[in-house]
Amino acid sequence: MKTLGMIGVTVLSTVAIFATSAAAASPVDKGSGRDAILGVQVHLDRAAFPVGEIDGRWGANTERAIRAFQRAHDLAPSGTVDAATAAALGPEVRTLVAYTITADDVAGPFVVIPQDMMAKAKLPAAGFSSPLEMFAERAHASPALLRALNPRKAFDAAGTEVMLPNVGGTSPAPAKSVVVDGSDLSVQVLDEQEKVIARYPASVGSEHDPLPVGPWTIKGVARNPKFHYDPDLFWDADRKDEAATIPPGPNNPVGVVWIDLSKDHYGIHGTPEPSRISRSESHGCIRLTNWDAATLAEQVKPGTPAVLRK
Numbered sequence: 001m002k003t004l005g006m007i008g009v010t011v012l013s014t015v016a017i018f019a020t021s022a023a024a025a026s027p028v029d030k031g032s033g034r035d036a037i038l039g040v041q042v043h044l045d046r047a048a049f050p051v052g053e054i055d056g057r058w059g060a061n062t063e064r065a066i067r068a069f070q071r072a073h074d075l076a077p078s079g080t081v082d083a084a085t086a087a088a089l090g091p092e093v094r095t096l097v098a099y100t101i102t103a104d105d106v107a108g109p110f111v112v113i114p115q116d117m118m119a120k121a122k123l124p125a126a127g128f129s130s131p132l133e134m135f136a137e138r139a140h141a142s143p144a145l146l147r148a149l150n151p152r153k154a155f156d157a158a159g160t161e162v163m164l165p166n167v168g169g170t171s172p173a174p175a176k177s178v179v180v181d182g183s184d185l186s187v188q189v190l191d192e193q194e195k196v197i198a199r200y201p202a203s204v205g206s207e208h209d210p211l212p213v214g215p216w217t218i219k220g221v222a223r224n225p226k227f228h229y230d231p232d233l234f235w236d237a238d239r240k241d242e243a244a245t246i247p248p249g250p251n252n253p254v255g256v257v258w259i260d261l262s263k264d265h266y267g268i269h270g271t272p273e274p275s276r277i278s279r280s281e282s283h284g285c286i287r288l289t290n291w292d293a294a295t296l297a298e299q300v301k302p303g304t305p306a307v308l309r310k
Helices: 034-046 060-072 083-088 131-138 143-149 290-299
Strands: 096-100 161-165 177-181 186-190 196-201 214-223 227-229 244-246 257-261 267-269 305-309
Touching: 034 060, 034 161, 060 083, 060 186, 060 196, 131 143, 131 161, 143 161, 186 290, 196 290, 214 290, 257 290, 267 290
Parallel strands: 177 305
Antiparallel strands: 096 161, 177 186, 186 196, 214 257, 214 305, 227 244, 257 267
């Protein structure tokens, strides 16, 4: 099974189909075309202010990420990528890079993930359901975008060259503290001067399971965790469900990382459904994309303060 540990731009060619620059002469906003928006999303991802799932479309996650980046760099939070914002995003990079699919990539095993929790508990592993899903996770992108960028290309055929968003960038800086902001639908990483140095879009609770507001701490990090399902803790659980253990993998209910909080039963974790981040509610915990959760896990340590606020 492929894991997030294999992700990295070092495995990708530097050949590009095009190089849409965040520093384009005209501003990038909701009226811009796919290529310009895709370029901005890639630059934001590399700058540690990702939009969640890169899709080449303007949406609330993209606009919130732009505003957060602007505030962190003392720019007017317009939500539009103007010349000053483009300059702050850093040097132009290629939006897309080429990758040749290997035999190992398509070897699997790939699994059909059932919806029923009792059926999930019977899986040998909660792995990727297809090579396309695996590549989408590697590239921090939506499967639909990868299909659009690679028409008539087979993601399950070794030797096929495909174009992927050029994600990656610098190593994440350590966190002095973490802020989970319910109003901004985000997890923010702060440095010693309380400056926001990274921001990840998040799903942060619901009416049934509100965000546990208050000062907490990070207790520890579990990578590729099992999920111990207790139906008594879920208001919408099937009455026939029993306690069960879901095996590890990217399609595990908490994804590839669990960052444990000092509040019992609460944590920051990944998700098998990256397209729903900040667009759907959670059962009280804080959900990130698998790749953002994995990056955040590198930035925190036991004892890192975590402030949860509405």
